[in-house]
Amino acid sequence: MAKEENIIEINNLTKIFHIPHEERSTLAESIIGAISKGKIKYEKLYALRDISLAVKKGDFLGIIGPNGSGKTTLLKVIASILQPDKGSILVKGKVVSFLELGIGFVQELTAKENIYLYSSLLGLARKDTDEKLDAIISFAGIKKFIDTPLKDFSTGMMARLAFSIAKNVEADIYLIDEVLAVGDEKFQKKCIKVFEELKKKDKTVVFVSHNPDLVNKICDEVAWLENGALVRKTKVDAVIKQDDKQASLRKKEETEVSILRERIEQEKERLEKEKKELEQEKLEIEKIKKHVVTKKGRRGTKEIELASVKCYNRSGKKSWAFRTGEPIKIVLCYNAKKKINKPMFGIGFYDDNGRYISGPNTIYSDLRIPYVEGKGKVIYEVKSLPLLQGNYYFSAAIHDQSETKCYDWHDKLYTIKIVNGKTNERYGLIQIPCRWTHKK
Amino acid sequence: MKASLSNNLRIVKDLTIVDFKLKYNRSVLGFFWSLLKPLLMLATLYIVFHHLIKLDVPHYELFLLIGIILWGFFTEATSYSMSALNRNTNLIRKTNLNKRLIIISTNISAFISLMLNLIIFFFFVIIFEAGFSWHLVLFAVLLAELFLFALGMSFILSALYPRFRDLSHIWDVLMQVGFWVTPIIYPISFIPKQFHNWYILNPLARIIEDSRNALIFHKLPPVDFSYLKHVSITFIICVGALIIGVIIFSKKSKKFAEQI
Numbered sequence: 001m002a003k004e005e006n007i008i009e010i011n012n013l014t015k016i017f018h019i020p021h022e023e024r025s026t027l028a029e030s031i032i033g034a035i036s037k038g039k040i041k042y043e044k045l046y047a048l049r050d051i052s053l054a055v056k057k058g059d060f061l062g063i064i065g066p067n068g069s070g071k072t073t074l075l076k077v078i079a080s081i082l083q084p085d086k087g088s089i090l091v092k093g094k095v096v097s098f099l100e101l102g103i104g105f106v107q108e109l110t111a112k113e114n115i116y117l118y119s120s121l122l123g124l125a126r127k128d129t130d131e132k133l134d135a136i137i138s139f140a141g142i143k144k145f146i147d148t149p150l151k152d153f154s155t156g157m158m159a160r161l162a163f164s165i166a167k168n169v170e171a172d173i174y175l176i177d178e179v180l181a182v183g184d185e186k187f188q189k190k191c192i193k194v195f196e197e198l199k200k201k202d203k204t205v206v207f208v209s210h211n212p213d214l215v216n217k218i219c220d221e222v223a224w225l226e227n228g229a230l231v232r233k234t235k236v237d238a239v240i241k242q243d244d245k246q247a248s249l250r251k252k253e254e255t256e257v258s259i260l261r262e263r264i265e266q267e268k269e270r271l272e273k274e275k276k277e278l279e280q281e282k283l284e285i286e287k288i289k290k291h292v293v294t295k296k297g298r299r300g301t302k303e304i305e306l307a308s309v310k311c312y313n314r315s316g317k318k319s320w321a322f323r324t325g326e327p328i329k330i331v332l333c334y335n336a337k338k339k340i341n342k343p344m345f346g347i348g349f350y351d352d353n354g355r356y357i358s359g360p361n362t363i364y365s366d367l368r369i370p371y372v373e374g375k376g377k378v379i380y381e382v383k384s385l386p387l388l389q390g391n392y393y394f395s396a397a398i399h400d401q402s403e404t405k406c407y408d409w410h411d412k413l414y415t416i417k418i419v420n421g422k423t424n425e426r427y428g429l430i431q432i433p434c435r436w437t438h439k440k
Numbered sequence: 441m442k443a444s445l446s447n448n449l450r451i452v453k454d455l456t457i458v459d460f461k462l463k464y465n466r467s468v469l470g471f472f473w474s475l476l477k478p479l480l481m482l483a484t485l486y487i488v489f490h491h492l493i494k495l496d497v498p499h500y501e502l503f504l505l506i507g508i509i510l511w512g513f514f515t516e517a518t519s520y521s522m523s524a525l526n527r528n529t530n531l532i533r534k535t536n537l538n539k540r541l542i543i544i545s546t547n548i549s550a551f552i553s554l555m556l557n558l559i560i561f562f563f564f565v566i567i568f569e570a571g572f573s574w575h576l577v578l579f580a581v582l583l584a585e586l587f588l589f590a591l592g593m594s595f596i597l598s599a600l601y602p603r604f605r606d607l608s609h610i611w612d613v614l615m616q617v618g619f620w621v622t623p624i625i626y627p628i629s630f631i632p633k634q635f636h637n638w639y640i641l642n643p644l645a646r647i648i649e650d651s652r653n654a655l656i657f658h659k660l661p662p663v664d665f666s667y668l669k670h671v672s673i674t675f676i677i678c679v680g681a682l683i684i685g686v687i688i689f690s691k692k693s694k695k696f697a698e699q700i
C-alpha cells in the first residue's frame with residue numbers, strides 16, 4: 001500500500017447532540033406531552049462542527065483540546081459508534097478502539113472471561129486469544145486478579161487491561177483515548193514502547209491526550225480541537241518547539257486562571273457575608289431608632305388606669321417571645337378609680353415599621369362590660385398566633401364605648417418577638433391559614 | 441468485511457454464554473430454580489384447574505406444561521431482550537458491535553432454557569405414557585416459528601425501550617393478560633367460534649394448540665379452509681414481526697450509543 005494513501009478521510013463532519021429541554025423518556029409522558037405541548041424542544045449541542053481531516057497510513061495523529069472539545073466524540077465517530085449528522089467519513093481497514101478508559105467490559109465476569117469476550121468482539125479467534133493470554137495479563141499487570149470479577153477492579157486496572165487487549169489485536173487503525181492518564185510511570189513507559197512498536201509496524205494511530213508533551217513525542221501531526229471545531233492542524237517536526245511552548249504556556253495560563261477564579265469566588269463569598277452582616281446591623285439600628293421615635297407613650301384621662309399589661313405563653317408563663325402558630329394570652333390589669341359604665345378594652349398590633357396590622361377590641365368581639373369599678377382583668381387570647389418571624393409592637397388601650405373618650409392608652413409600649421414555629425413561611429407579616437392543591 | 445459471518449457467529453456464541461452465565465448467576469442452583477419455576481406453576485395450575493374447577497382435558501398435566509413452557513420462553517425472551525441493551529451499556533457506548541447480535545444472543549439463551557425445559561417435558565411424556573410419533577417434526581417447525589416471533593418482538597421492544605422506559609412495565613402487564621388470553625390452561629375450543637378470527641391474531645394461540653396436537657395427541661388438526669387461514673395468519677404475523685423488528689431496530693440502533 002502506498003504510504004500517501006489516506007486511511008481516514010473526514011469531510012465537513014458535524015455531530016449534533018440533541019438535549020431535550022424536558023426529559024420525556026416514558027411512553028406515558030410522551031403521549032401526555034404530545035397532547036398538551038406539541039413538539040419537544042431540543043437544545044442543539046454541537047459536539048463537532050464542520051471538521052475535515054485526513055490521516056495517511058502509518059501516521060500518528062494526536063488530538064488535543066480542553067474538556068468537552070469533542071475529542072472523544074471524534075474518536076467515536078471514527079470508530080462508527082456514533083453516526084455523523086452532516087458530512088462524510090471514510091475509514092479503510094480494521095479499527096480497534098480504546099475509549100473512555102476501558103471498553104466493552106461486563107462487570108460481573110472475571111478478568112479472564114472478559115479478555116476472551118472482548119477479544120472475540122474485536123475479532124480474535126479463541127485460539128489466538130489463548131496464545132496471547134499470558135502476554136495480555138502480564139502487560140496489564142493483573143496476574144493475581146485474573147479470576148476476580150471486574151467489578152472489583154480499580155479504574156486504573158480496568159484501563160490497563162483494556163489497553164492491553166486492544167494492543168494485542170491486529171488492526172490497521174488504533175483509536176486510543178487518554179490511556180496514559182490512568183497508568184503509573186511504569187505503565188506509561190510500557191505504553192510508549194507499544195506506540196513505538198506500532199510505528200514500526202506502520203500502523204495508524206489516532207491518539208487523544210491532555211498532555212501536549214507526550215503527543216509531540218509520539219505523533220506526526222496534531223489536531224487542536226476547541227468547542228467541537230478544528231482550530232488548527234500542525235505537523236509536529238516543523239513546529240514542535242512552538243507548539244510545545246504554546247502548549248505549556250496555555251497550560252500555565254489555564255492553571256493560573258483557575259487559581260484566580262477560585263480566589264475571586266472566595267473573595268465574593270466573603271464580601272457577600274460581610275454585606276449581609278452589615279445589613280443586619282443596619283436593620284437592627286433602624287429598629288431601635290424607630291422604636292424610640294414611635295414610642296408615643298401614654299395618654300388618656302386615667303379615670304381607668306392600665307395597671308399592667310402582660311403576655312403569657314402556652315404553658316402559662318410570662319413571655320415576650322413566641323413562635324408562629326403558638327397560643328398567646330395578653331392580660332390587661334386595670335384599676336378604675338370610680339365606677340365607669342361600658343368601657344371598651346382594645347389592643348393594636350404593629351410591625352416594626354409602625355404599620356398597623358390588627359386592632360381587636362372587646363366590643364368587636366361582643367364582650368359588653370356593663371361597668372368597671374376597682375381592680376380587674378381583661379384577657380385577650382389568640383389560639384394560634386398568625387404573625388411571622390420578626391419584632392412587633394402592640395398598644396393597649398381603654399376607651400369609652402363610642403371611642404370618643406380615652407381613659408388610658410399605652411401606645412406601642414410593648415414589644416413581642418416572633419420566631420418561626422411550625423411554619424416555613426417567611427414572606428410578609430402573617431400566615432394566612434390555607435391549603436394548596438394542583439390540578440392539570 | 442471478510443469473514444464477518446463466522447465472526448458474528450462467534451460473537452453471538454460468546455455473548456450467549458455470557459448471558460447464560462449472568463442469568464443464572466454462575467450457579468448450578470440458579471439454573472435448577474429456573475427449571476423448577478415452570479414445574480411449580482404447573483403444580484399450582486393443575487391443582488386449581490383439574491381438581492378444583494374440574495376441567496376435563498385428557499393428559500391435562502402435559503397439556504398445561506407445554507403451554508407454560510412455550511409461553512415462558514416468549515415472556516423471557518422479550519422481557520430480557522428489552523433490558524439487554526441497558527445491561528450491556530459498555531458494549532454499546534464503547535464498541536461498534538452490531539447491536540443486533542446482543543438481541544439475537546439473548547433470544548438464543550432463552551431458547552436454550554426452553555430446550556432444557558423441553559427435556560423435562562419429554563421426561564413427563566414418558567412418565568405419563570403419552571408416547572412419541574412422527575408429529576415431532578411439526579413441533580420443530582412450530583418452534584422455529586415461535587423463535588422468529590420472539591426475535592421480532594424483541595427487536596421491536598428493545599429498539600423502543602431506550603426512548604420509552606415505561607415499556608417494560610406496559611409489557612409486563614400485557615404478558616400477564618396474555619397468559620390468560622392465550623390457550624395455556626384451556627384448549628382453543630373453549631373460545632366461541634365467532635371470536636376465532638380475532639383470537640388467532642395472537643400467534644402463540646395457534647403455536648401452542650398445534651404443539652399439543654403434535655406432542656400429546658399425535659394427530660393432525662382438521663385441515664380445512666379455516667385452519668389453513670389461521671396457520672397462514674400466524675405465519676405472516678411471525679415473519680412480519682421479524683421484518684418490522686429488524687427495520688425498526690436498524691433505524692433506531694444508530695442512536696443507541698447516545699441514548700443509553
